[in-house]
Each structure stands twice: as structure tokens, then as C-alpha cells.
Amino acid sequence: MSFEPPDPLKLFESIRRIIDAIVSFVRANQWSNLLILIGTLLALILIIDRVLFDKLITASLPKDYPIVFLVIELLIFITAIALKLFNLDRPLSPRLRRILLLLMSGTVLIYLIAGLIFQHLIAGLIFQPSTTQFKCSDGNEYCFSWGERVLISEDSLEATRKESCMNNFNLKKNGTQSYGKNTEEGFDEAEAQFRQYIDKQKCPNDPEAHIYLNNAKYLKNAKAQMSEKNLVRVAVSVPISRSNSKGVSEAQETLRGIALAQYKVNDKKVNGIDGKKLIVGIADDGFNNAKEVAKFLVGRPPILGVIGHSTSTTTKDARPIYQEEGVVAISPSSTFVSSDRSSDNDYVFRTASNDSIAVKQLVKYISNHTKIKKIAIVHDNDIYSESYKKMFEKEFKFLGNGSEVINESNTGCDLSNDNFDDDECLEKVGKQAEALLLAPSSPRAKNELVLSILRKATIPLFGADSMYNLEVAKALNDANKRIIVAVPWHRNNPWLPLQQDAYIYFGQHAINWNTAMAYDATLTLAEGLQKASKTCSFWDKKLENHFNTDKCLRIELKNVLSKPDFFVVEESAVEGGVIQFDAFGDRCAEETDKEAKEGGYCGQTNNKIGVLVEAKNGNFFRIDLPNKKL
Numbered sequence: 001m002s003f004e005p006p007d008p009l010k011l012f013e014s015i016r017r018i019i020d021a022i023v024s025f026v027r028a029n030q031w032s033n034l035l036i037l038i039g040t041l042l043a044l045i046l047i048i049d050r051v052l053f054d055k056l057i058t059a060s061l062p063k064d065y066p067i068v069f070l071v072i073e074l075l076i077f078i079t080a081i082a083l084k085l086f087n088l089d090r091p092l093s094p095r096l097r098r099i100l101l102l103l104m105s106g107t108v109l110i111y112l113i114a115g116l117i118f119q120h121l122i123a124g125l126i127f128q129p130s131t132t133q134f135k136c137s138d139g140n141e142y143c144f145s146w147g148e149r150v151l152i153s154e155d156s157l158e159a160t161r162k163e164s165c166m167n168n169f170n171l172k173k174n175g176t177q178s179y180g181k182n183t184e185e186g187f188d189e190a191e192a193q194f195r196q197y198i199d200k201q202k203c204p205n206d207p208e209a210h211i212y213l214n215n216a217k218y219l220k221n222a223k224a225q226m227s228e229k230n231l232v233r234v235a236v237s238v239p240i241s242r243s244n245s246k247g248v249s250e251a252q253e254t255l256r257g258i259a260l261a262q263y264k265v266n267d268k269k270v271n272g273i274d275g276k277k278l279i280v281g282i283a284d285d286g287f288n289n290a291k292e293v294a295k296f297l298v299g300r301p302p303i304l305g306v307i308g309h310s311t312s313t314t315t316k317d318a319r320p321i322y323q324e325e326g327v328v329a330i331s332p333s334s335t336f337v338s339s340d341r342s343s344d345n346d347y348v349f350r351t352a353s354n355d356s357i358a359v360k361q362l363v364k365y366i367s368n369h370t371k372i373k374k375i376a377i378v379h380d381n382d383i384y385s386e387s388y389k390k391m392f393e394k395e396f397k398f399l400g401n402g403s404e405v406i407n408e409s410n411t412g413c414d415l416s417n418d419n420f421d422d423d424e425c426l427e428k429v430g431k432q433a434e435a436l437l438l439a440p441s442s443p444r445a446k447n448e449l450v451l452s453i454l455r456k457a458t459i460p461l462f463g464a465d466s467m468y469n470l471e472v473a474k475a476l477n478d479a480n481k482r483i484i485v486a487v488p489w490h491r492n493n494p495w496l497p498l499q500q501d502a503y504i505y506f507g508q509h510a511i512n513w514n515t516a517m518a519y520d521a522t523l524t525l526a527e528g529l530q531k532a533s534k535t536c537s538f539w540d541k542k543l544e545n546h547f548n549t550d551k552c553l554r555i556e557l558k559n560v561l562s563k564p565d566f567f568v569v570e571e572s573a574v575e576g577g578v579i580q581f582d583a584f585g586d587r588c589a590e591e592t593d594k595e596a597k598e599g600g601y602c603g604q605t606n607n608k609i610g611v612l613v614e615a616k617n618g619n620f621f622r623i624d625l626p627n628k629k630l
């Protein structure tokens with residue numbers, strides 16, 4: 001189906017005949033015929049709206065919008081039928097005639113106003129794509145940006161080159177102001193200012209600026225062409241403003257992976273994503289507002305997919321929104337094992353290995369390289385922490401030979417208990433257990449209670465991936481202790497390709513698993529959209545309609561990622577280089593269980609996701625497994 005411009009003379013003749021018909025019906029008092037004609041014309045307009053502007057209707061206006069107009073249509077035709085049944089096609093009093101004409105004029109006016117709204121929305125989406133109107137839950141700050149505002153402030157920058165970054169931070173601010181002009185010249189200025197800011201001698205380690213630079217570079221070209229047909233927009237949701245947990249550090253780790261993947265897709269791949277460049281928007285879900293962020297992101301038609309969210313809790317909270325609206329979200333760091341494992345209509349995928357795999361690796365290490373038989377667990381009531389605790393209890397008890405997890409009622413080691421006392425917890429654990437596993441949620445992993453336990457503990461320590469952070473490493477270094485943690489990925493020596501790219505762009509190679517999994521999530525989204533575009537480009541040629549193509553890509557992206565034979569092989573961060581999902585949207589690994597592989601899933605997987613690390617000298621390092629038990 002194609003839409004070609006109508007012949008002007010034929011269009012003129014059609015409109016003239018319609019006007020003549022309306023005038024003749026009014027003069028002849030044929031009110032029922034007049035209503036039928038108007039109803040038919042409005043129905044035609046509604047059909048055109050649904051074909052041409054379906055995405056605007058469903059995403060930019062209330063969901064009941066089509067129903068309202070259908071009700072108007074129904075009333076028009078019912079009135080026409082009533083006029084014929086009761087033989088009311090006769091001269092009306094001047095007063096009734098005025099009322100009838102006012103009603104019909106009002107209906108037409110509604111359609112005209114709706115058309116103006118459409119025109120405004122279309123112009124806003126195509127020619128002003130950078131403007132955003134989403135505020136954080138406290139109502140004071142904007143929480144989303146394509147490059148027009150700073151989300152990571154100078155006070156939040158990490159220690160590496162912090163002084164140099166702060167001294168040059170005005171370049172970043174000026175870049176966002178230039179970006180906000182939303183003009184070709186503005187994007188050109190923004191590109192230059194961001195490029196100056198991330199210079200090797202200034203602040204190369206700020207990933208937000210790298211992403212904005214990439215966006216400005218290609219939006220400048222789009223503005224010159226007055227079209228975004230060569231751009232693909234996605235978004236990432238990270239906990240920049242999460243309180244009491246230094247969420248901004250985790251956010252920057254994630255954004256580095258996305259920036260590296262964006263460079264790879266836009267600059268290294270010859271054809272990008274089916275000839276298009278990747279534009280990334282950043283959302284801050286650090287105010288415990290993951291649902292609101294998800295609603296905002298799915299409501300913006302240009303956004304074809306989301307990278308996020310960062311924790312198991314925020315991912316679980318936002319999941320129903322993505323399910324309902326049919327938008328794919330790929331979480332780079334959610335790892336909990338859901339008790340409700342269903343693959344039906346699931347739009348949420350995960351590039352980090354789930355906790356069952358990490359737990360198996362940790363238990364295997366304890367069994368093969370220690371004599372530990374009794375272990376206690378420090379945890380809280382977060383779904384991630386509960387998931388990890390249950391999985392560990394199951395796997396550790398399965399070892400047999402007296403292996404036992406001490407009952408939590410006998411230890412008092414529940415961090416979510418208002419009366420939690422670290423000294424009491426350690427005293428009880430010391431009398432019953434030979435080792436201690438710390439599996440708090442990510443927000444609690446860096447608080448003083450957990451760090452205090454690390455300093456005071458006198459038995460071997462093990463940790464969930466939430467314990468993989470520099471605060472933990474520093475606390476252990478100060479106390480001359482160590483902890484062994486299972487994580488999805490860790491940097492290698494010799495350097496992996498991802499580490500080499502990190503050094504080139506950020507001036508450092510010391511990236512972590514959040515960066516690696518975010519990198520893989522972005523590559524997955526790009527590869528999925530590349531394959532989805534092959535289906536949707538056919539319909540795009542038939543419909544010649546950008547908005548229907550966006551809708552097609554959202555739907556087809558999920559279909560592509562859900563196929564058993566989908567996989568990404570292009571320089572994944574993980575050794576083995578394959579990104580593939582099981583039947584439940586989790587990343588395939590050697591340890592993936594049989595149920596998740598049913599239906600032919602994980603057939604390409606040979607990657608070794610998951611590694612054991614230990615904290616020493618204030619940082620984490622891969623473990624060289626000992627030949628004897630500790």
C-alpha cells in the first residue's frame with residue numbers, strides 16, 4: 001500500500017462536489033443524508049489517522065482517543081437513522097436549524113483541532129527530538145537527556161582525574177547548552193565542546209560526555225538533512241541519584257560500556273545499524289522511580305529499546321511496563337533468579353549471568369579448594385538478596401557430607417531488621433560457622449554496617465556480586481583481609497579488546513563487569529535492531545511511513561531476540577564471544593539448566609561467563625586457584 005500525492009484538479013473537483021452536496025442537503029432539508037455524508041467523511045479521516053499516525057495516537061494521546069471518535073461516529077449515524085425512521089427530514093425552525101448546524105460544526109472543529117495537534121506532535125518528534133519534559137520524583141530536577149542537560153554533576157565525578165575534570169567542567173555545561181539549541185549550528189558547537197572536554201589531558205573518563213558527543217555528531221547531520229531517517233534512538237536507565245549508595249559510580253560504570261558500544265556501532269561498523277547511527281538517551285532512575293522512568297521511555301515513539309535497569313529490584317518493578325507497551329529492555333546487571341519463570345510475551349532480557357550460575361561457581365570453589373562445611377549468610381529482604389540466599393542454600397546443601405547453611409534465626413544477620421547489630425551477628429556466626437557469605441542488595445553493599453562486618457570478621461569471607469565495589473576492596477585492604485566473589489566478568493591480562501578500547505577512549509583499562517555487561521547489552525540491542533530492520537524495511541517501503549516502521553521495529557526486536565537461533569558474535573566482552581538468550585531471556589552459559597535450553601536455545605553458546613575474583617591491595621583481581629585446600 002502506497003500513499004501518492006493526489007492530483008490537484010481531481011482533489012479540487014472532489015471537494016467541490018462534497019460542498020455542493022452539503023449545500024443541497026441543507027436547502028432540501030435532507031438532514032439524515034447530511035449526517036451520513038459528514039459521518040462518512042469523518043470516518044475516512046479516522047481511517048487515515050490510524051494508518052498514517054497510529055504511533056502518535058497510541059503513544060502521544062490518551063489510549064481511549066480512537067474510542068471517543070468512534071462514539072461520535074456512532075451518534076452521528078444513529079441520529080441519521082432516527083431522522084429517517086421518524087420522517088424528520090423536513091423544514092426546521094430557525095432555532096433548531098442553528099442548533100443542528102452548531103453541533104455539526106462543533107464536530108468538524110474537533111477534528112480540525114485534533115489535526116493541528118497531530119501537526120504539532122509530528123513537528124516536535126521529527127524536528128525537535130531533543131526536548132524532554134520528564135522530572136525526577138522530587139519534582140526539582142529533570143531526569144532525562146539526549147545531551148541537552150547535565151545529569152552527572154562535577155561533584156559526582158570519580159576520583160580519577162577529578163581535579164582536571166572539575167577545572168574543565170564548563171566545557172561540558174556549554175556543550176549541553178549548545179545541544180539544547182536544537183539547530184545544526186548548535187549540535188556542531190556541542191560536538192566541539194564535548195570533544196574538548198574529554199581530551200586526554202582534561203576529562204576523558206566522563207562517559208556521559210562521550211555519549212552526548214556521539215549524539216551531537218550525528219544529530220548535526222540529521223538536522224542538515226531535516227530528517228532522522230538515518231538515526232536509531234535507544235535509551236539507558238541508570239541510578240545516578242540513588243541515595244546512600246553512590247549510585248553515580250555504578251551509573252558511570254554502565255555508561256562507559258554503552259559509550260564504547262556506541263562508538264563501535266557508529267564508527268567501526270561500516271554500515272552501522274542497517275545504515276543508521278545509534279543515538280542514546282540517558283534516564284536517571286535513582287529516585288526509586290523505575291516505573292515512572294519506564295512509562296516515560298515507552299511513551300516516546302522514537303525510542304526503540306531500553307538498556308536497563310541496573311538492579312534486580314528496579315528491573316522487576318519496571319518489567320510490567322515494558323511488557324504492557326511492547327518495548328524491549330535489556331538489563332546489564334540484574335541477576336536474581338525469578339520464581340515465576342515464563343517466556344510468554346517477555347520483553348525483558350539480561351546480559352549478565354543469573355545468580356544460579358554465580359552460586360554454582362562459588363560453591364564449586366568452596367567444595368574443591370576449602371574444607372568449609374558450615375557457612376552463615378548476611379542478607380536483607382531485597383529480591384536480589386533473597387534470591388541469592390535461596391540459591392546458595394540449595395546448592396551448598398546439595399554437596400552433602402555435612403555441608404550446612406546456618407539458619408538465619410540463629411545468627412541475627414538480616415540487614416533489613418531495624419534492630420540489626422553487626423557485633424551480635426558476628427558473635428553468633430563465629431560460634432556456629434566456619435565462613436561467612438555476604439549477599440546484601442546493591443544499595444546496602446556499600447553502607448557502613450556491611451563495611452564494619454568486613455573489618456571485624458575473623459573467618460573466611462565470600463560475597464555475591466553486589467560486594468564487587470571499590471568501597472569493599474578498600475575496607476578489606478585497610479583490615480588486611482580478603483573476600484572471594486563470583487561475578488559475570490572481570491578484566492584480563494593480557495588485555496581483552498574491550499579493555500584496549502576503554503584505554504583508547506577513557507585513558508584507563510580498569511573497567512569492571514557493569515561496563516562489560518552494558519557493552520554487551522548495547523551490542524545486542526544494535527544487532528537485534530539490525531535483524532529486525534530487514535523485516536520492517538519491507539513494510540516501510542510499502543507504507544512509506546516512519547512511525548509504522550518504529551512500531552514494527554519495537555515488535556520485531558522482541559521477536560528477533562526471542563528466537564532460539566539468535567546470537568551475537570561480534571567482539572562480545574565475554575571470552576568465547578557469544579551473546580545468546582535462553583528460553584527465559586537470561587544469558588546462556590555453560591551452566592544454563594536444561595529447562596532453559598528446551599526448544600533449541602543456547603545452541604551456539606561456548607562462552608565462559610562468570611569468574612571468581614578476590615579483593616586485595618584495594619582492588620579486585622582474578623583468582624589463581626590453589627592446588628590444595630585452604
